[in-house]
Amino acid sequence: MSIEETEQEIIEEFEIFDDWMQKYEYIIDLGKSLPIIDEKYKTGDKLIKGCQSQVWLHSELKDGKIIYTADSDAIITKGIVALMIRVLSNHTPEEIMNAKLNFIEKIGLTQHLSPTRSNGLLSMIKQMKMDALAYSSKLES
Amino acid sequence: MSEAKTILKTSIDLKKIRADFPILSRKVNGKSLVYFDNGATAQKPQQVIDAIDRYYKEQNANIHRGVHTLSQEITIAYENSRSTIQKHLNAAYSHEIIFTSGTTESINLVATSFGKKFISQGDEIIISEMEHHSNILPWQVVCEEKGAILKVIPINDSGELLMDEYKKLLSDRTKIVAVTHISNTLGTINPVKEIIELAHAKNIPVLIDGAQAVPHTSVDVQALDCDFYVFSGHKLFGPTGVGILYGKEKWLNELPPYQVGGGTIKTVTFEKTEYADLPLKFEAGTPHIEGGIGLAVAIDYINEIGLSKIAAYEHELLLYATEALQKIEGLRIIGTAKNKASVISFVVDGLHPFDIGTILDQLGIAVRTGHHCTQPLMQCYEIQGTVRASFAFYNTIEEIDEFIIGLNRAIKMLK
Ligand SMILES: Cc1ncc(COP(=O)(O)O)c(C=O)c1O
Numbered sequence: 001m002s003i004e005e006t007e008q009e010i011i012e013e014f015e016i017f018d019d020w021m022q023k024y025e026y027i028i029d030l031g032k033s034l035p036i037i038d039e040k041y042k043t044g045d046k047l048i049k050g051c052q053s054q055v056w057l058h059s060e061l062k063d064g065k066i067i068y069t070a071d072s073d074a075i076i077t078k079g080i081v082a083l084m085i086r087v088l089s090n091h092t093p094e095e096i097m098n099a100k101l102n103f104i105e106k107i108g109l110t111q112h113l114s115p116t117r118s119n120g121l122l123s124m125i126k127q128m129k130m131d132a133l134a135y136s137s138k139l140e141s
Numbered sequence: 142m143s144e145a146k147t148i149l150k151t152s153i154d155l156k157k158i159r160a161d162f163p164i165l166s167r168k169v170n171g172k173s174l175v176y177f178d179n180g181a182t183a184q185k186p187q188q189v190i191d192a193i194d195r196y197y198k199e200q201n202a203n204i205h206r207g208v209h210t211l212s213q214e215i216t217i218a219y220e221n222s223r224s225t226i227q228k229h230l231n232a233a234y235s236h237e238i239i240f241t242s243g244t245t246e247s248i249n250l251v252a253t254s255f256g257k258k259f260i261s262q263g264d265e266i267i268i269s270e271m272e273h274h275s276n277i278l279p280w281q282v283v284c285e286e287k288g289a290i291l292k293v294i295p296i297n298d299s300g301e302l303l304m305d306e307y308k309k310l311l312s313d314r315t316k317i318v319a320v321t322h323i324s325n326t327l328g329t330i331n332p333v334k335e336i337i338e339l340a341h342a343k344n345i346p347v348l349i350d351g352a353q354a355v356p357h358t359s360v361d362v363q364a365l366d367c368d369f370y371v372f373s374g375h376k377l378f379g380p381t382g383v384g385i386l387y388g389k390e391k392w393l394n395e396l397p398p399y400q401v402g403g404g405t406i407k408t409v410t411f412e413k414t415e416y417a418d419l420p421l422k423f424e425a426g427t428p429h430i431e432g433g434i435g436l437a438v439a440i441d442y443i444n445e446i447g448l449s450k451i452a453a454y455e456h457e458l459l460l461y462a463t464e465a466l467q468k469i470e471g472l473r474i475i476g477t478a479k480n481k482a483s484v485i486s487f488v489v490d491g492l493h494p495f496d497i498g499t500i501l502d503q504l505g506i507a508v509r510t511g512h513h514c515t516q517p518l519m520q521c522y523e524i525q526g527t528v529r530a531s532f533a534f535y536n537t538i539e540e541i542d543e544f545i546i547g548l549n550r551a552i553k554m555l556k
Contacts, residue, residue: 020170020503021503021554024499024500024503024554025554028496028554028555052494052495052510052511052526053493053495073493073525074493074495074496075492075493075496075555076495076496076499076500077495077496
């Protein structure tokens, strides 16, 4: 499935929720089920510091595709992290770098990506793309 | 509101008061706003909004500069505001009231100017473990520049200063003590009078950070005998961008200017400048004119209700909320001092404050989550952050009920 297709799938999943409660319950469930990052990667250099909640992100290249694992100390942040991973993980660096990630806005979670939210999500997306960039230049050389 | 009113001992005209604050009728995420983030900034009554509006529509001119009518009128209005603030704090002279941009700037001013003249290698500065970053960093900078040492008064588990430890810290090397009147995170009301007396017994001046105190209690700087008292307008129902430094005349005369430029001088030649008398010596450039005027209006507003009534009412809110929160399983209140203002911080076992705050926000309830700019204090409690509800006199028992329902709902969702 392409990145856009996964985004579309998520948008459709969220369409069935008629209030914010259900939406957040779903995100919280996702947060609880996120494949936790291997403890050995929960170190300072994998930490993306938000003012309030923190995110740990690890990436690996497998057969030309990037596999992300991550964790957060806040469950809602973790749920949104899980969505990001579902969309971006297992794609080529090229695809990840070009991803527009409109789905966050479409499912009504834009406020979580505002720089003032200080939950580390915005920085996480940047880091995911930076990792992709790093791998792509590695693949080229 | 009739039902809740019966349990209240303080009579306060909530209906009228709430009508004075337009923002309180706003909807947030489709719900009526419950604003419990007063510790971060307070809402503004219509009277303050009108004063700012009037300033731009009818009064705008620069102060202390012109011969024309508008300039003279606004200079008088601005200086009257200074007098209102002087009377409110019971300062001896109006020139002891310096307009700044806020608490943070007031502390930076004192730390920088005092540091320049009075701090040298090996000297000591005393602060406390519960200080806001704004009352830590400026002193840290002075210490780094001058090779001085920062000493920290520790607290007990309830969040009260250990006064015996404070006494031990006061030494011949101590040059200044800077502590908060009320903790923004814990709500603790510190025994500032005693702190000042102990320091003065050794001829050490004291700065009190009153940012969280002025909205809740009346302050008499002469009775306290503090050397500096600082606060922000925006937490006192006034405009943002304006704050106050009260300083004893004797100190303000001794301190060198902080920022210099227009307005701070008597005569300037390229060789030498003679600085203006107080308060202008510390007020470089065009000030936040409508801010100063709006702040005085805010002060008049709270004085009309009466700070003793406000304090009594808020105390009832505090007790009511504390009792309700204590019933929630796994919830721990951070800051249980005997003497507390209407600020409650708490953590819930296994839950992140950020998650709780996010769900409450969906319910239209505004609280603060995080470290509240008191990271050393968080380290002391070994927590990442707290959820903080801070009440003002326009908050109600019903709002606390809603908050408790919302909180229980959030906990259920997140557990
Ligand atoms: C105790 C205390 N000191 C200082 C400050 C800083 O105030 P301001 O940001 O208005 O300068 C605050 C504000 O949160 C505070 O609560």
